Amino acid sequence: MEVLKNKADVDLSKCLVYDAHLIKTFRACEEKFRLFEVEHIVGKQSKAAPAFGIAFHEGVASYRLNKKAGNSYTVSLAEAQNDFLRAYKKHMPPEALSEVMTDAKRSPANGLRILTGYVNHYEPIGTQWLHVEVPFALWLGRVQVPTGKWAAHDTGIIEEYVDKDLIYVGIIDGVGELQGRIDVNDIKTTGMFANDAWLEGFKMDQGLLGYMVAAREVLGIDTHYASIHGVWIQGEAKDPKRAKPLDDYFMTKEIYWDDEQIAEWQANTISTVAKIERAKVDKSFDKDYGQNCGAFGGCPYRPLCSVTPKFRPQMVEMDYERKIWTPLEDERLQPVDGL
Numbered sequence: 181m182e183v184l185k186n187k188a189d190v191d192l193s194k195c196l197v198y199d200a201h202l203i204k205t206f207r208a209c210e211e212k213f214r215l216f217e218v219e220h221i222v223g224k225q226s227k228a229a230p231a232f233g234i235a236f237h238e239g240v241a242s243y244r245l246n247k248k249a250g251n252s253y254t255v256s257l258a259e260a261q262n263d264f265l266r267a268y269k270k271h272m273p274p275e276a277l278s279e280v281m282t283d284a285k286r287s288p289a290n291g292l293r294i295l296t297g298y299v300n301h302y303e304p305i306g307t308q309w310l311h312v313e314v315p316f317a318l319w320l321g322r323v324q325v326p327t328g329k330w331a332a333h334d335t336g337i338i339e340e341y342v343d344k345d346l347i348y349v350g351i352i353d354g355v356g357e358l359q360g361r362i363d364v365n366d367i368k369t370t371g372m373f374a375n376d377a378w379l380e381g382f383k384m385d386q387g388l389l390g391y392m393v394a395a396r397e398v399l400g401i402d403t404h405y406a407s408i409h410g411v412w413i414q415g416e417a418k419d420p421k422r423a424k425p426l427d428d429y430f431m432t433k434e435i436y437w438d439d440e441q442i443a444e445w446q447a448n449t450i451s452t453v454a455k456i457e458r459a460k461v462d463k464s465f466d467k468d469y470g471q472n473c474g475a476f477g478g479c480p481y482r483p484l485c486s487v488t489p490k491f492r493p494q495m496v497e498m499d500y501e502r503k504i505w506t507p508l509e510d511e512r513l514q515p516v517d518g519l
């Protein structure tokens with residue numbers, strides 16, 4: 181996979197590499213970040229929702245790429261449906277299949293129904309897709325990283341720092357042009373009905389703003405806009421009288437940020453990474469003991485955090501697994517040998 185960079189000579193192995201997920205995780209709870217990114221411990225929670233989301237993204241990307249290549253609606257839709265099913269088979273973990281049997285909303289047939297509805301909802305708008313699925317590595321600045329070593333100087337004993345390049349990575353879903361305006365598009369699938377309040381939240385989304393900045397810096401696109409396509413993943417209602425029309429499964433939100441807001445985002449991102457690097461050297465990560473422990477049905481680490489420390493290693497072996505986060509891969513959580 182070709183990763184687009186705004187600095188061609190950057191060697192990722194020598195840089196600090198972060199993405200929206202890691203930054204959001206640290207901001208939510210330092211301990212959660214430590215468990216996830218330092219210890220590479222992940223919960224054995226259901227993988228059906230993210231796997232379904234990946235397959236849906238691949239179906240949409242296939243449709244856009246086919247349209248971009250000049251193919252007709254009919255050909256593009258057929259290709260998108262095939263690619264969705266191929267991705268579904270590849271990504272859906274076997275242990276999720278029993279869940280899918282009882283949870284019709286993530287069945288292949290329902291996926292095809294929603295994908296087809298998505299295409300039919302957005303096709304008449306006539307967006308021209310300029311870029312689809314763009315992995316990027318965006319140089320954001322230099323960060324002073326403590327080494328953990330101290331040295332004698334004229335002014336006393338001072339901690340030593342090294343300057344490191346910060347590379348912010350991610351994958352842009354799409355960049356489209358409509359009526360002379362170019363914006364960065366992101367697809368968000370959700371099991372909850374996508375309403376205005378949910379969409380409003382993306383005005384302050386680390387990831388979405390980052391995609392817009394990456395499109396500016398890496399693709400050279402003069403834009404200040406992003407759009408969200410919120411997609412409600414829901415099964416068909418058994419009672420047709422209570423069923424929502426398929427068009428209601430899709431909601432769009434356009435967001436604009438000015439240069440000052442972009443600068444604020446960039447400074448804030450660099451500042452968070454500096455705090456993370458400090459915490460890594462100090463081996464000091466605070467627990468939230470707050471709303472993040474209970475948010476979204478409960479943090480996956482809550483069972484671990486809430487037992488007495490001496491039982492935690494045993495619990496990790498039984499209820500968790502070791503995986504490493506690879507933000508530029510389709511399968512972002514990869515098994516790690518030897519951990």
Ligand code: SF4
Pocket residue numbers: 208209210211212215467468469470472473474479480481482483485
């Ligand atoms: S349960 Fe709470 S303290 Fe533990 S990792 Fe999750 S958010 Fe952090």
